[in-house]
Amino acid sequence: METQDLDLERSELELDAEPMFINVGPAHPAMHGTVRCQMELSGEVIERVDVQVGYLHRGFEKMCERGTWTQVYPYVDRCNYVSPMLNNVGFSLACEKMLGIEVTPRCAYYRIALGELARMSDHLTCDGAMAMELGAFTPFLWMIKGREMIWDIMEEETGARLTHSFGRIGGMASPPTDGFKETARAAVAEILSIVEESERLLFGNRIFLDRLQGIGKISAEDAISLGWTGPCLRACGVPYDVRKAHPYGRYDEFDFDVPVGSEGDCLDRFVVRIEEMKQSARIIEQALKKLPSSGPINVDDPRVVLPPKEDVYNTIEGTIRHFKVIMEGLKIPAGEVYSYTEGGNGELGFYLVSDGSGTPYRVRIRPPCFLVTSGLERVITGAMVSDVVPCFGSLNMIGGECDR
Amino acid sequence: MAQRLVDLLKNQFALAVLETYAQHGDETVVLDPGSWHEVCRFLRDAPPAQMNMLTDLTAVDYPERDPRFEVVAHLYSLQHGHRLRLKTRVGDSTGEDVRVDSIADLWGSANWMERECFDMFGIQFVGHPDLRRILMYPEFVGHPLRKDYPAERIQPLVPYREGINNEKLPPFTAFEGMPFGRQTHQQSGPLGNESDPELFPEALDASQGRNPEA
Numbered sequence: 001m002e003t004q005d006l007d008l009e010r011s012e013l014e015l016d017a018e019p020m021f022i023n024v025g026p027a028h029p030a031m032h033g034t035v036r037c038q039m040e041l042s043g044e045v046i047e048r049v050d051v052q053v054g055y056l057h058r059g060f061e062k063m064c065e066r067g068t069w070t071q072v073y074p075y076v077d078r079c080n081y082v083s084p085m086l087n088n089v090g091f092s093l094a095c096e097k098m099l100g101i102e103v104t105p106r107c108a109y110y111r112i113a114l115g116e117l118a119r120m121s122d123h124l125t126c127d128g129a130m131a132m133e134l135g136a137f138t139p140f141l142w143m144i145k146g147r148e149m150i151w152d153i154m155e156e157e158t159g160a161r162l163t164h165s166f167g168r169i170g171g172m173a174s175p176p177t178d179g180f181k182e183t184a185r186a187a188v189a190e191i192l193s194i195v196e197e198s199e200r201l202l203f204g205n206r207i208f209l210d211r212l213q214g215i216g217k218i219s220a221e222d223a224i225s226l227g228w229t230g231p232c233l234r235a236c237g238v239p240y241d242v243r244k245a246h247p248y249g250r251y252d253e254f255d256f257d258v259p260v261g262s263e264g265d266c267l268d269r270f271v272v273r274i275e276e277m278k279q280s281a282r283i284i285e286q287a288l289k290k291l292p293s294s295g296p297i298n299v300d301d302p303r304v305v306l307p308p309k310e311d312v313y314n315t316i317e318g319t320i321r322h323f324k325v326i327m328e329g330l331k332i333p334a335g336e337v338y339s340y341t342e343g344g345n346g347e348l349g350f351y352l353v354s355d356g357s358g359t360p361y362r363v364r365i366r367p368p369c370f371l372v373t374s375g376l377e378r379v380i381t382g383a384m385v386s387d388v389v390p391c392f393g394s395l396n397m398i399g400g401e402c403d404r
Numbered sequence: 405m406a407q408r409l410v411d412l413l414k415n416q417f418a419l420a421v422l423e424t425y426a427q428h429g430d431e432t433v434v435l436d437p438g439s440w441h442e443v444c445r446f447l448r449d450a451p452p453a454q455m456n457m458l459t460d461l462t463a464v465d466y467p468e469r470d471p472r473f474e475v476v477a478h479l480y481s482l483q484h485g486h487r488l489r490l491k492t493r494v495g496d497s498t499g500e501d502v503r504v505d506s507i508a509d510l511w512g513s514a515n516w517m518e519r520e521c522f523d524m525f526g527i528q529f530v531g532h533p534d535l536r537r538i539l540m541y542p543e544f545v546g547h548p549l550r551k552d553y554p555a556e557r558i559q560p561l562v563p564y565r566e567g568i569n570n571e572k573l574p575p576f577t578a579f580e581g582m583p584f585g586r587q588t589h590q591q592s593g594p595l596g597n598e599s600d601p602e603l604f605p606e607a608l609d610a611s612q613g614r615n616p617e618a
Contacts, residue, residue: 054539062548062555097428224456227513337428338478349460366460374516
C-alpha cells in the first residue's frame with residue numbers, strides 16, 4: 001500500500017500533457033476489490049503502473065494466533081467471501097492432515113458437493129461482474145440469479161448465506177438436510193441453463209468480444225513465474241488443477257475435465273470459468289449420487305469432535321469432553337504442514353505451524369488472488385486505459401483473500 | 405520423488421544443507437542463509453528439479469531461538485509434479501537488521517511475497533528491486549506478525565500527508581476518523597509517543613480541558 005515515488009518530469013507549462021498521472025481506485029467501481037492503480041499514461045497507453053493492495057487488510061493471520069484451531073474458521077470464511085465453503089474445506093483438510101485423520105465417506109462427498117457449488121457461485125460472480133463492467137447488465141443479473149440459488153441452498157444447509165463457518169476439523173457442523181439432493185439437482189440444472197443463456201447473449205456480441213479478445217495477454221512462462229494458479233493459469237494453456245494433479249478428499253474417484261485456454265487473454269479467462277462451471281455441475285451430480293443418505297458425518301475421534309448434546313447434558317464424561325474441546329481447544333500435534341486445495345481462484349494453501357498447544361502458532365494462508373494481482377502490473381503495462389477494466393475483472397481479485 | 409531431490413541437494417551442496425526432514429509427506433531442506441539464492445537458482449534450473457513455480461514464501465517468528473526467523477519457501481515443479489519446502493534461519497534475538505538474499509530475480513511471484521514478508525516480519529531481502537510495505541501503510545510502526553508485537557497495540561494516527569491532490573481531505577486529528585472505542589490516546593500507550601504534540605496536537609488540548617476552537 002506504500003506509494004511509489006513517481007518522479008514525474010514537470011514541464012514549464014501549466015498543464016502537463018505528458019506523461020499524465022492517473023489514479024484508479026481504491027474506491028473506483030471497476031476496482032471491485034479494493035485496489036489502487038497509480039498509472040502513468042502517455043496518451044491513452046499505460047506506460048508505468050503501480051498496483052497497491054492492502055486496503056482490506058484485517059490482520060487475520062495475527063488474529064488466528066490468539067484463539068483455538070476451530071476459531072480460525074470464521075476468519076477463513078472472510079478470506080474468499082464469494083466461495084467461503086472452499087476455504088472451510090481447505091482449512092479442515094490442512095488440520096486433518098496434521099492430525100492424521102480421514103473423514104467419513106458421507107462427509108467427503110458432502111464437502112465436494114458443497115465445495116463445487118461454492119466454486120460455481122465464485123465463477124458466476126466473476127463472469128457476471130466482468131460482463132457488467134463492460135456494459136452488459138443483463139447477464140450480470142442472470143448470473144446473480146443463479147448465485148442466489150446456490151446461496152439459498154447454502155442457507156438451507158448451513159444457516160448462513162455468506163459466512164457459513166460450516167467446516168469442522170474431522171467433519172462438518174451438521175449432516176446434509178433431507179432435501180439437499182433434490183434442491184441441489186434442481187438448482188444446478190437451472191444454473192446451467194442460465195449460463196448457457198448468458199453465453200448466447202455474450203458470445204454473439206461483437207462489442208463484448210472486441211473488448212476481451214487479445215486483451216491482457218500473458219504467456220504461460222510469465223504466468224508460472226508469477227505463481228498464477230487456477231482459471232487464470234489454465235487460460236494460458238497450462239492444465240494445472242490441484243484436483244487432478246494432486247487429488248485430495250476423494251476427487252480421484254470423479255470424472256471431470258480440466259478446461260484450458262490457448263491465448264491467455266481476457267476472453268480465455270472468461271471462457272475457462274464458464275466451462276469450469278459445467279465441469280463443477282458434473283462433479284456435483286456424481287457427488288450427489290455417491291453421497292450416502294445415512295451414516296456419520298463426523299469422525300469418531302474424541303480428541304477433535306464434540307460429543308452429542310445428550311451426552312453433554314446427561315453424562316459427566318460428555319460434559320468434561322465438551323469442556324476440554326471448547327475451553328482448551330483441540331490439540332494438534334506439534335509440527336508443520338503445507339496443505340493445498342483448489343480454491344475458487346487457484347491453489348489455496350495453508351501453511352500451519354503447531355506447537356502442540358490448543359492455539360495455532362502460525363497460520364499462513366497462501367492466497368491465490370495475491371499472486372494473480374501481482375501480475376496485474378505486467379498484464380496492463382502497455383495496454384490502453386479502457387483495458388484495465390476487463391483485465392482486472394478477468395483476474396477475479398477478491399479483496400478479502402488478497403489482503404487477508 | 406522429492407526424496408530424490410533432497411539427496412541431490414545433499415550431494416551438490418553438502419555444506420549448505422544444514423538439516424533435512426520430512427513431516428506429513430512434506431520434504432524439508434534447511435539451508436544456510438548464505439547459499440539461499442544459489443540453491444534456489446539450482447532448483448529452478450537443474451533438469452532433475454525444474455521447480456518453475458514458487459508457490460509460497462513466508463516467515464515464522466520463534467523469539468526464543470537464536471536465529472530467530474525461519475524464512476519458508478514452497479517450491480513446485482509443474483513438469484515433475486514434486487514439491488519441496490526450503491527453509492533458512494536468520495536474525496538474532498533483537499530482531500534488528502535481519503537479512504536474507506532476495507530471490508525475486510528467479511521467480512516473479514517472490515516480488516510481492518517478499519514485500520509482504522518484509523512488511524509483516526521486518527526481514528530485509530537484499531537485492532529486492534522494490535522493497536516497500538505492501539499490506540500496511542508506510543507510517544506503520546513495527547512489524548505486526550512478529551510475536552513481540554502485541555495485537556492490541558495502538559498505532560499513531562497518521563498526520564496529514566503532504567502530496568498530490570490532498571486538499572479535499574480534512575486534516576486528521578486524534579479525534580477524527582479512527583474511533584478506537586474504549587481506548588483513548590491520552591494515556592501513555594506502548595509506543596510512548598502519544599503525548600507527542602507534533603503528532604497529536606488536539607489530544608493535548610483536550611486533556612487540558614481546552615476546546616481548540618474556543
